[in-house]
Amino acid sequence: MSADPRPDRPDIAPLGVDGLLVRFSTRLDDVANRAVLDFAADLDADPPPGVVEIASALSSVYLRFDPEAVTRADLVRTLHERASARDWSAQAEGAGRHWHIPTAFGGDHGPQLAETAALLDMSEEQVVADLVAHPVRVLAIGFAPGQPYLGMLPERWDIPRLKDITPSVPASALVVAVRQLIVFSADTPTGWRHVGQTAFKPFRAESDAPFPLRPGDVLHFDPVSHDEFDRIRTGDSDGSGGARLEVQE
Amino acid sequence: MSGQLGIHSAGPMVTVQDMGRSGTLGLGLSRGGAADRLALIEAAALLGLSAPVAAIEMAGMGGVFSTDTPTRIALTGAPMRATLDGATLDWHGAHLLPAGARLDIGPVTRGAYGYLSFAGGIETHPVLGSRATHVNAGLGHRLSAGQTLPLGPDPAPDSPPKALPVEDRFSGGEIRIIEGPQTRLYSGAIRSRFTETGFRRSTHGNRQGVRLDFDGDPFTAEGQLGIVSDVIIPGDIQMTGDGIPFVLGPECQTIGGYPRVGAVIPADLPRVLQAAPQAPLGFRFITRDEADAVFTGEATLLKRLRAAARPRIRDPRDIADLLGYQLISGATAGDELKGD
Numbered sequence: 001m002s003a004d005p006r007p008d009r010p011d012i013a014p015l016g017v018d019g020l021l022v023r024f025s026t027r028l029d030d031v032a033n034r035a036v037l038d039f040a041a042d043l044d045a046d047p048p049p050g051v052v053e054i055a056s057a058l059s060s061v062y063l064r065f066d067p068e069a070v071t072r073a074d075l076v077r078t079l080h081e082r083a084s085a086r087d088w089s090a091q092a093e094g095a096g097r098h099w100h101i102p103t104a105f106g107g108d109h110g111p112q113l114a115e116t117a118a119l120l121d122m123s124e125e126q127v128v129a130d131l132v133a134h135p136v137r138v139l140a141i142g143f144a145p146g147q148p149y150l151g152m153l154p155e156r157w158d159i160p161r162l163k164d165i166t167p168s169v170p171a172s173a174l175v176v177a178v179r180q181l182i183v184f185s186a187d188t189p190t191g192w193r194h195v196g197q198t199a200f201k202p203f204r205a206e207s208d209a210p211f212p213l214r215p216g217d218v219l220h221f222d223p224v225s226h227d228e229f230d231r232i233r234t235g236d237s238d239g240s241g242g243a244r245l246e247v248q249e
Numbered sequence: 250m251s252g253q254l255g256i257h258s259a260g261p262m263v264t265v266q267d268m269g270r271s272g273t274l275g276l277g278l279s280r281g282g283a284a285d286r287l288a289l290i291e292a293a294a295l296l297g298l299s300a301p302v303a304a305i306e307m308a309g310m311g312g313v314f315s316t317d318t319p320t321r322i323a324l325t326g327a328p329m330r331a332t333l334d335g336a337t338l339d340w341h342g343a344h345l346l347p348a349g350a351r352l353d354i355g356p357v358t359r360g361a362y363g364y365l366s367f368a369g370g371i372e373t374h375p376v377l378g379s380r381a382t383h384v385n386a387g388l389g390h391r392l393s394a395g396q397t398l399p400l401g402p403d404p405a406p407d408s409p410p411k412a413l414p415v416e417d418r419f420s421g422g423e424i425r426i427i428e429g430p431q432t433r434l435y436s437g438a439i440r441s442r443f444t445e446t447g448f449r450r451s452t453h454g455n456r457q458g459v460r461l462d463f464d465g466d467p468f469t470a471e472g473q474l475g476i477v478s479d480v481i482i483p484g485d486i487q488m489t490g491d492g493i494p495f496v497l498g499p500e501c502q503t504i505g506g507y508p509r510v511g512a513v514i515p516a517d518l519p520r521v522l523q524a525a526p527q528a529p530l531g532f533r534f535i536t537r538d539e540a541d542a543v544f545t546g547e548a549t550l551l552k553r554l555r556a557a558a559r560p561r562i563r564d565p566r567d568i569a570d571l572l573g574y575q576l577i578s579g580a581t582a583g584d585e586l587k588g589d
Contacts (some may be wrong), residue, residue: 014527016482016512021430028477040275055275055480057504062274062480068391068546072537138477142504145386149478149504185277186387203277205388210377211276241415 009040010083012076018067018203024061024088028178031154032059033139035088037216042088048078056215058140058149091186096216098135101183101200102242103174103221104229105131107199112166116176119159127195128223130154136181138217144188146211150181150219158237161191169194172201172241174221183219196221199233199241207239251369252348254398260310262455263305263372264382267303268547274375274480274503281383281499284308284362284456284578287418288546290328292366295323295343295411301551302370302401305392307363308455311354312392314365315346320403321368321410322346325418327360327523342412342561343506345414353409360419360523361454369401385457385500397414403435413554418520421450426486426511427540434470434508443468443510444532448494450505450524456500459521460493461530467492470508481505484513485541486532496521514540 015021022039027034039058045062047054050070055062065075105128106113117127136150143149153176161177166189169175173184175192182192185203198221204210213219224232232242256263268289269282289301290446305314311329321343324331328340331354338344338352340363346352357363373380373389382389392398428501432440451460469492481487485497487507496513511534513521524530545553 014427014537015480016484017427017428017514017537017544019482021479023430023479026477053271053274053421055503057478057480058481059477062482064274064482066546067541067544072541138506141275142277142478143502145273145276147277181309203386205376205386211273215275 009176010035011078014072015062019064020063020072020075021060021062022077022083023060028058028139028151031089033137033151036061038088039083042082048075048082050075056140057142063189071249083128096248097214098218098220098246098248099213100196100220100244100246102155102224103196103198103231104226104230105196105223107226108196109226109229110174112193114194116159116195122155131181131195131221132223135167135218135220138213138215138219139180139214141202141211141213144185144203146201146213147185148183148202148213148217148219150183151179153179153181155179159193162192162193165189165191166194172198174198181219198243199229199236200243201239201241204239212240250404251372252316252320252400254367254371254400255315256315256392256394256396256398257313257315257351258509259312259392260307261391262308263310263312265303265373265392265398266306266381267379268301268457269499270377270379270383277502277503278377278383278386279503280483281386281388281456282379283364284499284522285326285364285418286547287519287550288362288364289366290551291325291413291415291554292323292364293339293551294558295325295413296321296368297405297408297411297555297558298368299551301547302366303373304364304366304371307354307365308361310356311363311365312394314352314354314441315349315402316367317348317494318400319348319406320346321369321406321408322352323366324354324363325366325415326362326364327357329357329363330355339412339561341415343410345406345410345533357525359417359525361525362523367400368403368405371398372401375490383500384455385502389551409560411558413558419523419525419532421524422520423531423533423544424517424521425469425514425535425540426532427514427535429485429509429512431470431476431508432511434476435468435510436471438536439468439470440510443494443587444534446531448530448532450521450526450528450530452526452539454526456498457483457485458495458501459524460495463494468494468510470510476506476508478504478506481509482512484515484518485509486511488515500521514543516543516545
C-alpha cells in the first residue's frame with residue numbers, strides 16, 4: 001500500500017467495476033474523518049455527472065457510478081480536481097447538530113462497565129464522568145441501518161474488543177472499544193463492551209424519518225438514574241428515547 | 250385491471266424483491282433487491298416492460314399462488330417445477346395466468362433463486378424508495394400462506410407469451426474478478442493459490458453472502474487486523490479473520506473491516522449467488538480494461554433481452570384443452586372421410 005494520503009490528495013482506487021473508493025487515510029484518524037465527511041457533503045450537494053450513490057465510511061468515501069454515463073478515468077480526474085479545491089480537514093468545531101441522549105450506566109443496563117473501569121484503572125463513576133466529558137461525533141453510519149460509529153475518545157480509551165463475543169447485546173445499547181462508541185440499531189452479538197443503555201433507536205423503519213442521525217452529528221450521553229431511564233423507556237413511543245436535538249449555528 | 254395475488258402456501262424464504270435501494274448505503278442500509286438481478290431484467294424482457302418490476306423471489310422452494318384477475322406472468326432465474334392447474338409450465342418464459350387458476354411452484358431443479366413476476370408488478374407500498382424485503386434490516390417480511398398482495402394492471406394482457414434463450418448460470422463455474430483496494434495485501438503466492446483453488450459453494454449462504462468451502466490452508470492477508478473499515482459492496486470477496494472467503498450478496502453489511510481479495514464482476518455475480526450448495530466455483534482475475542469491455546448497464550441489457558425474446562411456440566402435446574382450439578379454419582362437411 002502507498003504512503004498515507006494527504007487531506008487534499010486522497011488516494012482513489014476502483015472498488016468493483018462501477019465504484020471508486022476515495023481514501024483520505026489508511027488508518028482511523030479524526031482529521032481524516034472530518035475531511036471525509038466534508039468532502040462527501042460537498043459531493044452530495046453537487047454530485048459529479050454519472051454518480052448514482054455516495055457513501056462515507058470512517059476514512060473513505062465510496063462512489064458508485066454508471067459506466068455508461070461516465071468513464072472511470074474521467075470521474076477520477078473530476079474527483080482529484082474536487083479534492084484539491086480546498087483543505088477538507090479544516091471543518092469548524094462545535095457547529096452542527098448536537099444530540100443529548102439520556103443514558104443509564106452500569107448494573108443491568110451496562111453489565112461490562114465494571115470490567116471496562118478495571119481496564120482503564122478508574123472507578124465506574126470516573127468512567128461515566130469521562131464519557132460525559134467527551135461528546136463524540138458520528139464518524140460513520142453503517143454495518144446495520146442507521147447505526148453510528150462515534151469518536152474519537154481520548155487515547156486512554158484505546159481498549160481492544162473482547163475475544164469472546166457476547167452473544168446478544170440489546171438494541172440501543174451503548175458499547176465501547178478502540179476509542180469509539182456505538183449505539184446499536186438492533187440486538188447484536190458483539191466484542192464491544194456494553195457500558196450503558198439508551199432508549200434511542202438509530203433506525204426507525206416505520207417512521208417518516210427512519211435515520212435520525214447523520215455523519216458529523218455530535219452525541220452527548222446524559223447520565224440518568226436507572227429509575228428515570230426505565231420511566232423514559234416505558235413512555236417512549238417514537239424511538240427518540242427522550243433525546244433532545246439542538247442545532248448550533 | 251389491477252388485482253390481488255393470493256398466496257396459498259410458501260417456501261421458507263419467499264419474499265418480494267425489486268432492484269433495491271439507492272442512496273441509503275451511507276446510512277447503513279445496503280442496496281438489497283433481487284439476489285439474481287438478471288432474472289428480474291429477463292422477466293421485464295419477457296413481459297415487454299420498460300423497466301424491471303417488483304416480483305416474488307423464491308429461495309429453493311416456491312409456493313402456491315392464484316390471482317383474481319387474468320395476468321401474464323414470467324418465470325425466471327433458477328428453474329423450478331411449475332404447473333398451472335396441473336399442466337407443466339416452461340421456465341424462462343411468460344405465460345397467461347387465468348383468474349382463479351392454481352399456480353404451483355415446487356423446488357428448484359438447478360440453482361438457488363427462482364422468480365415469479367407479474368406483468369403489472371407487485372404494488373406493495375414502497376419503503377425508502379423500494380418494495381424489496383430486506384431481511385437483515387427488518388424491512389418487509391417473508392411471505393406466508395393466507396397473505397394477499399396488490400398487483401398492478403397488466404399493460405398488454407393480449408400480447409403473446411414469450412420465451413428467452415438463457416445461458417446456464419445455475420451450476421457454478423468460473424467467475425471473473427477484478428482487483429480492489431486491498432487485493433495487494435495478499436502476497437502473490439496467496440493470490441495465485443486463490444485462483445488455483447477449486448471452491449464449492451458452502452451450505453452456509455443467504456442473501457447476505459455465500460461462504461466458499463475449500464481444501465487447504467486459509468487465505469490470510471498481511472496486516473489483516475489493522476485495516477480500517479471501508480464500504481463493502483455486493484460481489485466483494487471478503488475473507489473472515491479465519492481466512493475463509495465469502496462472496497457478499499445484496500443484503501451484505503455496509504461497512505466491513507475484513508480484507509477483500511477482489512470483487513466479482515456484475516456479469517458473473519448471479520452465477521455465484523445462484524450456485525446451489527456444493528456447486529463448483531473457481532475465480533480468475535481479469536484486468537480493469539477487460540472488465541470494462543464486458544460491462545453492460547442494466548437498461549442496455551434489458552433492451553437487448555427485449556429484442557431477443559420470441560413468441561413461445563407451444564408443443565400441442567402440452568396443451569391440455571387442445572380440442573377447445575379451432576386448429577383448422579374452413580372446415581368441410583367431412584364427406585371426403587366417408588370412404589373409410
